[in-house]
Every structure is written in C-alpha cells, then in structure tokens.
Amino acid sequence: MTLSEDLLHFVWKYRLFAMQNLRTQSGKLVRIIYPGTHNHDAGPDFLAGRVVIDEVAWSGNVEIHIRASDWERHRHHADKAYNSVILHVVYEYDKPAYREDGTPLETLELRPRIPATILPRYRELMSGMWWIPCEKLIHSVPPFHLSQWLSRLLMERFEYKISAIYGVLDQQRGSWEDTCYIWMARSFGFKVNADAFEQLARSLPPSVIAKHKHRPLSVEALFFGQAGMLEDTLFADGYPQDLQREYAHLRRLHSLQPMGAASWRFMRTRPGNFPTVRIAQFAALCLRSTQLFAAITDTKEIGSLKAFFDDLPVNPYWLEHYRFDTPPASGGNQLGARSIDALLINAVAGIIFAYGKYMGKEMYIYRAIALLEDLKAEDNAVLKRFSALGVRAAQAAESQALLQMKTFYCDKRKCLDCGVGLQLIKHNE
Template sequence: MVTLSEDILHFIWKYRLYHHQHLCTVSGKSLTVLETGVHNRNAGADFLSARMRIGDMEWSGNVEIHVHASDWYAHKHQRDNAYNNVVLHVVYENDRSVNRADGTVLECLELKPLIPTPILHKYRELMSGMYWIPCEKLISTVSSLHLTQWLTRLLVERFERKVAAFYEVLNQQQGNWEETCYIWIARYFGSNVNAQAFDQLARSLPSRILAKHKDRPLAIEALFFGQAGFLENTAFEEEYPRRLQEEYHYLRKLHSLMPMDASVWKFMRVRPGNFPSIRIAQFAALCARAEHLFSAIVQTECTDELKALFEALPVNPYWLRHYRFDAASPLHSCQLGVQFIDMLLINVIAGILFAYGKYIGKEMYIYRAVRLLENLKAESNAIIKRFSKLGVGVKQASESQALLQMKAYYCDKKKCLDCGVGVQLIKHNERW
C-alpha cells in the first residue's frame, strides 16, 4: 500500500477534488471555499492568500495541509508565529484539535470522508512502481490536445535546462558567443565518452588562433591533433602524420601552446567511426571551412541549409583509409553521418538558437529553435520506441525531446502530480 502523502492532499485542495456540497469544519461551522490560494513550495504555509467563508465570517489568510492534524505539532508550527495567519487547517484525518502559537483554536477541514475513492485509487496506482512509467496503462487515454499542450511546455522546459549549462560556458568566455558556440559544438563531437576531452581541446585552442591560419587546412589539422596530444613522442612512418608533426612543432612555439595528455582520449568500446582521431579530423575540417560557426548558425534559417554546414566537409583524404595514424584500414567514409548531423542539430544547434534568443530578448530565434526541431524526425532510441508502443505518436524531434524530458524529470521521479499527463488522469475520473 502506497503511503498517503501531503503532495496528493495539496493536489486535491488545489483542484478542489473533494465533495463541495454542505462543507463543514470539524467544529460544525459551515465552510465555503472562495479561493484556494497560491500554492507555496517554499517555507511557510502550503497555500497563501486563500479566501473562505467560515460560519458567518469571511476570512483571508493561509491554509496549511497535513495528513494528520497532529502533524501540526510534529512540525512545531505551534511555536512559529508565522503560522498565526493560517485560517484553515486541511487534513486527511483529524486526530486531535490544534492551536496556533497565539493560543487560538484553528478551524479544521477533514478531507477523508470527502475525497472520491477513485482519486486515491488512481494516485496509489501511479505511485505503485509497477510499470515502466507510472501511467503506462493509461497514457493512451489522455486526449491528443492535452498531450500536445503538455509536450510543448516540456520542450521549453528542456531548452531551459540545456541553456543553463550553455550560459555557464558563455560566462566563462566573458560573453563571447563565437567561442562558446565553438566549445559547445566541440563537446558534441566527443559524444558521451570523449565530451570532456573535446571540451578541453577546444579551450586549449581558442578559435582566434585558428582564424590566423584559415587559409592553411594542414595548419589547422596540425593544431588540433597536436593540441590533442596525438603528435607527441612518436616516430611516424607515414608522410601525413609526419607533416602534421612538423607543422605543429612550429605552431606550438609560435602560439606558446601546451598539448593535452593523449591518455585522456578513449578508444575502448568506441566504434571506429566515432574514434576521437576521426572526430578531430572532422571537427578540424568544419573549423577550416566555417571560420565563424556561431554567425553561420544564426544567419541560416533553412533547416536544409543548416544541415549543409556540416555536410561534405573537407576532411583530409588520409582518413578515408585510416582510423588512427600509421594504421591503414579498408576504404570508408570520413564524413559526418546523416544521423550524427540530425542529432547535432537537435541537441546542440537548436539549443544555441534558443539560448541566443532568450539572451538578447528576441523571440524570432526561440521560434526558429522550435521550428528546427519540428522539421527534424524524432530520435530513434529505446525510450522513444517504448513511448510509441504505448500509443504515443512521435514523429518530430520536438515531440521526442519533450518525451525524454518527461521520462527523466517526471516519470522516473514519480512527479505525476506535477505532470500534465498525471494531472489529467487524476482530475478527470470520467476516464477511469
């Protein structure tokens, strides 16, 4: 049996999910709730600025909610003058009378006989932990209108969460959008395994240094591989890495650079196409072609043109037959794959547009971020596939991103009472 929590009582009070007719306080006075008040999630009473009529008098004040009336004393409210302005004590079960800190008796509403049985039943079912997501058996019954509205809100919430981290880097880069964008994209080239290493690489090699060698692709490649630590203390057999090594030796002294320790890069359990050596070659080619990445992104409105920024990169032909230096391999593509580019647009580029729009106060960039996700296909991963099996149609990346947000921050944490789906399921008992 799931233990009853104050959260569900807050929910019931907020949405008036109890029998309203002929309400009376425990003392026998008639009660009419005019306004439930503002839900307070900080210290103090649970609902602020409520209005109600108790007996013949109208009151304006706060409402405190507990599972048991005696929780008032367990929480030491009788010693806190801040609770003297509580005008109604709402409890599931009234197990004792309660006095305020000033000694006055507090009027009480007992909810236990007033709550429809299906509401608590549905809440306990959602909290039982029996399913992949709490509403697994019911999510398909939520109207498409409500689901669409909730997913739209979740998408913005996901953007907000992502841009918070982006702004941290922006602050570190003293408001330099080009440099921040450069670092942010570099991180994605490292995927989960080498994201931190790519971050370190980009920070060790500011884009202003690359700009000085924009007409010399070999110099840019040498700078990236040299700073990554891949050109240190090695006697290469093949000409291309030897040329890189020679070039980097000169550039390192010119720009007073200090290379990374190559041991930070991870090759184990990484597919060859994702080897850091390949990704560095691709990122170097991107930087060689697009000197100002951020400017190119914000000036490009068409989704296909955004994709084109990352297609047909001038990657050195050496990487057509290599995944590592001095280790020949069969012929393969050294270009970014279609899926990688789509995921880059979804997880990075859209976020950059949203962050920029919010930062400068121009909604056109926020709308472009949303529209970009609406123009891209939904991700295909285990979570999205599972939602599809539950009857949730997922076609656009905007929908899949919203569902990933819901799964991580609502379903997994059982925050059904804060979730648009959970609210609909519990509030509307005609669906049960």
C-alpha cells in the first residue's frame, strides 16, 4: 500500500517516529519543540511550528511531502507564501528543495525513522470491510484513552448541534423563546416527522398561541389546523368537528395558512408515535407553558425537567385514538419515559448548552453536560452494535459521543483524526 500524505501528516503531528539524533539532509541537528497547527486550508501543512536547528531557534511553517521532489512538482518553489517554511519534512528524500527567494530548505527524511508497525495497522483500518474500520481492534483501546476521547466527542456533538440552533436564532432575530419553541417542536417529530414539525412551528407563532392559552380547544385547533389535518374532511367524531369549527374562526382571525397534510408521515411509525398524537402532546406542552425557554433554563434539577414533560394536559380523546375518526384503541396519551429522555437529550440539553455558549455563561454549559451524564444512554441499533464490540455506553453523554464518532469518523473512515485510531496506530503490539 502506498503511503498517503494524510498518514505522513498524522505521523508528524503526533511525532510517531524515532526522535533521537534527528538530522536534516545537510547534517544539521534538529529538535522539534512544536510540530505546528495542522492547516486544512490552502498554504503550508503546519502553521507556527517551532524547531531548533543546530542550536538556532526557528518559528514558522512546516511543509510535508511524500518525496522531496513534490515541493517543486507542487510549484512551491515559485510561491512566495512558502518562503515562511522553516522545515521540509518528507518520507523519502530524492532531491534538494529551494524557496521562491532562492534559499535552500532544510529537509528532514522520516522513512528510516517510522516504525514498521504503523503502515500495516493503517492499511488494516483503511481496507477492512467492517461496520466500523476498527471493529476487530477497538476492544484493545485502553479504557482511559477511550473515555478521554468520548469526552472530547461529547463537546464536538454539542458544537455540531448548536450550529443549527444558532441558525434558527438568527432567523428569529435573536429571540431565544421563539428559537426554543421551533427546536422543541422539531424534536417532537422524533426524526421521522422532524421537518414537518418544524414547518408547523414556523407557521404558528408562539404569540398567537399565547393569546388563546386559557382555552385548550383553541390551542389544539390551531395546531391541528395549521398541520393541515382539518382540511376538507367530514368528521364523524365530535372532537375533530369541534376543532374544525374552532380553527375556521381562528384561521380568519389570525390570517393563517395551513401546511399540507401530505407532509406528515404515518408509515413505519408506531401508533404512539403517530404525528396526530405527538401534535396533541406538543399542544399540551404549550398549554402548560407558552414560555418554554424560560421554563427550561430556570429549571435546574433533572427530576423537575422530566416532570415538565410528564402528565401533560392532553385531550382525553387521545386516550382511545391514534388518528381522527379511527376505531377506539386502548393506549396512553402521555409521553413515555424513553420519549422524555430523548427530548431532554436532543432538545433541552442542546438549548441550554447553546445559550450558555452564546452568552458566555459556563453554568449553563456545565448544566447541559451534567444533564446528559444523569440520563441513561439511548437504545438504538448503532449503540447495540458498539455494545457487541465491547464498547458500552451507560450515560447519554457516552451514547451521544459514540453516535458522533460513528457518523463523523467511522462512516467517513477518518481514523487519522480519531482518538481511537490514534491509539491503534500508535500502539501496535
């Protein structure tokens, strides 16, 4: 397998080569103080590196190539941006290199210094047709290193989620209440109907709901009407008939335009997760509080947060129905424990973290992390596969980190950027 430049970057970044008696091709002694910051944009590969060459300290950029001749092949010898390079690091030295100003580059060859074990392990990770590249190896990663990596991934997971929250915040002109309302609605869609729920929330401003919060039927009619579920239908049951009449009045009063009912997905969802039931539950949540953001950020105890989603004032009609005018069915109209946990993980923790990061208030950041550490890990197909490999998540903080790793590292085979990959390649026994 041909050595890739990405792997050589990895070797340099983590100094995975023999460091004793390093010398450039001109015979000068080299000490690496700092390899530099890995640059993923245009320009030299590592920025602001620090080395000592023959007792002279240098600060500047480092360029990495498979062969020394790649310097000229990539036209760096004609680019002034590369005059700041203080060290040329190559796998194989085949010719000298010169900067644009004509000065020679000190070149360090790594080929005889890289352990023979690194390339086979890298090849094993990259070529295996497994569920994750390290499927046969991940069990050998020391628990301490895995725990440290998962802690970092949790923060990365938060950062990934809050970027979307900030996008909504910008659209809502800095209103955290409106942002929380939309984000919470999206989470009530539980992936299958997330987009439809967001569309519903955007079509029905919280200010309109607040005007009718003392009349449950009006709030329920607003949600089901805006969802497009009361259009052009002759209902047999009294409850949907009442909703239909109420919505007709409210639609004219507030100049509302409903979304298309075809946006909602009933197929491949359990009855308890039907959008009709979830809309009824979300309407009940908004009846409980039209100030969702204030309610969430003012509540510190996890038990109180869970209670906020429990025993919602859902219309009794949904105790015996999953859809309008369907035959009665025994069931419940409340959110289950797992659904509440999912909302806390995917909506509440993200909102709290985003607000803390945005406002520079660390107490909210720590509260969001503590919330995930207090909740049980999610139970899904991905986490079951990790568990079968010996990587078991006990807390939601760990399960969220594993989901981040699977999506953004394992699926993309970014083993060189992964803490697990680092340990496996670095410590190949």
